Amino acid sequence: MKYCSECGKTVVHRVPEGDNLPRFICEHCDIIHYQNPKLVVGCLPVWNEQVLLCKRAIEPCSGLWTLPAGFMENQESLEEAALRESDEEANANLEIESIYSVISLPHINQIYVLYRAKLLDLDFFAGPESLDVQLFNEEDIPWEKLAFKTIEFTLKRFFEDRKNDHFPVHNTVVSKRNRLGQEID
Amino acid sequence: MKYCSECGKTVVHRVPEGDNLPRFICEHCDIIHYQNPKLVVGCLPVWNEQVLLCKRAIEPCSGLWTLPAGFMENQESLEEAALRESDEEANANLEIESIYSVISLPHINQIYVLYRAKLLDLDFFAGPESLDVQLFNEEDIPWEKLAFKTIEFTLKRFFEDRKNDHFPVHNTVVSKRNRLGQEID
Numbered sequence: 512m513k514y515c516s517e518c519g520k521t522v523v524h525r526v527p528e529g530d531n532l533p534r535f536i537c538e539h540c541d542i543i544h545y546q547n548p549k550l551v552v553g554c555l556p557v558w559n560e561q562v563l564l565c566k567r568a569i570e571p572c573s574g575l576w577t578l579p580a581g582f583m584e585n586q587e588s589l590e591e592a593a594l595r596e597s598d599e600e601a602n603a604n605l606e607i608e609s610i611y612s613v614i615s616l617p618h619i620n621q622i623y624v625l626y627r628a629k630l631l632d633l634d635f636f637a638g639p640e641s642l643d644v645q646l647f648n649e650e651d652i653p654w655e656k657l658a659f660k661t662i663e664f665t666l667k668r669f670f671e672d673r674k675n676d677h678f679p680v681h682n683t684v685v686s687k688r689n690r691l692g693q694e695i696d
Numbered sequence: 697m698k699y700c701s702e703c704g705k706t707v708v709h710r711v712p713e714g715d716n717l718p719r720f721i722c723e724h725c726d727i728i729h730y731q732n733p734k735l736v737v738g739c740l741p742v743w744n745e746q747v748l749l750c751k752r753a754i755e756p757c758s759g760l761w762t763l764p765a766g767f768m769e770n771q772e773s774l775e776e777a778a779l780r781e782s783d784e785e786a787n788a789n790l791e792i793e794s795i796y797s798v799i800s801l802p803h804i805n806q807i808y809v810l811y812r813a814k815l816l817d818l819d820f821f822a823g824p825e826s827l828d829v830q831l832f833n834e835e836d837i838p839w840e841k842l843a844f845k846t847i848e849f850t851l852k853r854f855f856e857d858r859k860n861d862h863f864p865v866h867n868t869v870v871s872k873r874n875r876l877g878q879e880i881d
Contacts, residue, residue, distance in 0.1 A: 512701040516729070519699035519706070529824065532769065544701070548768055549732050550807060583733050584717065588800035588869045589807065610867040613795060613809070615773035622735060622774060624798070639714065680865040682795040684773045 515540055548620040551661075552592040553580020555611060555669060556603050558630040561646035562666065564653075565600050568642045572658035578625060578665065579603065581640075593626045601644040604631040612665040613682045623661045627669070627678060660685045700725055733805040736846075737777040738765020740796060740854055741788050743815040746831035747851065749838075750785050753827045757843035763810060763850065764788065766825075778811045786829040789816040797850040798867045808846045812854070812863060845870045 515522050515537035522535045527543055535544040555578050556563035564576040579600040583592040590607050597603045605628040614623040637644045647653075649670050657663045664685065672678045700707050700722035707720045712728055720729040740763050741748035749761045764782040772780065775792050782788045790813040799808040822829045832838075834855050842848045849870065857863045 514699055514701050514704035516697045516699050516701045516707075519704045521704075522701075545767065546770055547734050548770055550735065582730065583807075585731055585733055585805040586802050588802050588871070589798065589867070590800070590869070591802070610798060610865060613774070613798070615775070617771050617773050617776070620770040622768075680795060682774070684775070686773075 512544060512546075515542065516544065517542055546620075548617075548622055550583040550589075550592070551580050551621050551623045552583045552589055552596060552625070553578050553623075554593045554597045554603070554605055554607070554626050554628040555665060556597060556601070556605055556628050556630045557608075558633070558646055561648055562652075562669070563601060563603060563630060563635065563644060563646055565637070565641040566643040566645075567640070567658055568637075569640050574642070575656050575658035576653050577658040577662050580623070580625065589624055590626065593624075593628070597628070598638075600638045600641050601635045602638055603635040603644075605629065606631055609678060610680055611678060612661070612668065613680060614661045614664065615684045616661070616686060617684065618686050625661075625665050697729060697731070700727065701729065702727055731805075733802075733807055735768040735774075735777070736765050736806050736808045737768045737774055737781060737810070738763050738808075739778045739782045739788070739790055739792070739811050739813040740850060741782060741786070741790055741813050741815045741820075742793075743818070743831055746833055747837075747854070748786060748788060748815060748820065748829060748831055750822070750826040751828040751830075752825070752843055753822075754825050759827070760841050760843035761838050762843040762847050765808070765810065774809055775811065778809075778813070782813070783823075785823045785826050786820045787823055788820040788829075790814065791816055794863060795865055796863060797846070797853065798865060799846045799849065800869045801846070801871060802869065803871050810846075810850050 512535040517540050520539040522537050526533050567573050579597040581596040608627040611627045612625045668681045697720040702725050705724045707722050711718050752758050764785040766781040768777040793812040796812045797810045853866045
């Protein structure tokens with residue numbers, strides 16, 4: 512950030528009075544421009560024994576497989592965001608079952624929230640951000656071609672939890688410091 | 697948003713090609729300035745039968761009671777944000793137990809994430825954003841003087857769940873359309 516989005520004048524980067532982190536400040540408007548993590552929200556769509564994955568058509572990780580998920584918009588709930596992204600990326604008709612993984616990625620300022628969801632029919636097809644959408648049995652998951660560690664973490668937990676038909680929320684941190692699978696709690 | 701934060705020129709507000717929502721766009725830099733919901737993260741600190749509340753010293757809702765919580769910063773995990781806010785507002789020494797409530801507030805573009813936490817000692821005291829910090833038994837909770845519906849929702853669920861010593865994650869929406877207590881799942 513170089514300019515104030517309210518007045519167009521140059522901002523400075525310093526610690527405001529009473530704060531302990533440097534912020535972008537407009538000394539003309541007297542506004543502090545805070546910067547905060549973004550939410551990435553989506554679904555783990557399930558059809559009988561299979562799960563639905565999307566092959567990404569866009570960067571990052573174009574050509575690799577992922578669960579339908581994307582940046583949450585203003586004026587929607589987490590569930591609405593999860594269903595919207597699944598519709599946009601896979602035209603998937605889903606019914607949300609429960610919140611399932613909540614993952615912090617502090618090194619890239621993102622929080623993932625993924626929901627388990629029941630796929631209601633087989634009328635899915637790739638949206639503009641996907642090259643392909645397919646159902647996979649556990650043994651056919653392309654583990655080496657998954658786009659993100661958050662997706663690998665969520666799928667691994669799901670196949671474990673499915674053995675017991677018990678799906679608690681999994682809250683973890685995926686970062687450069689904390690390798691995949693090291694859960695906080 | 698009126699000006700591009702990268703170049704200082706005026707932005708326009710229109711739907712970008714391939715998108716379906718209006719965005720602030722800088723036609724000089726060719727940048728789309730997305731706006732996304734913010735995370736408010738905090739703790740429900742527990743000491744034996746009591747819970748810790750903070751009396752707010754700042755607007756909104758100055759003088760009303762809340763759980764220690766605030767806007768998540770970049771480069772931290774949800775758990776780190778929850779502990780940092782509890783330290784800043786109540787100087788509370790806590791050990792996180794589990795993620796507990798996840799609440800969408802689409803009308804104000806906020807998502808609350810609150811953790812159950814064990815208070816480790818009684819050395820808490822009000823930080824600069826609090827007028828007072830106190831422990832409350834269930835029967836003494838100032839229900840009519842709570843700052844936010846998210847806090848009322850979380851405390852009510854906690855006292856119910858405590859009867860069974862079982863604390864599932866509560867995921868809900870608090871909005872103008874969906875009154876307090878109407879859980880999604």
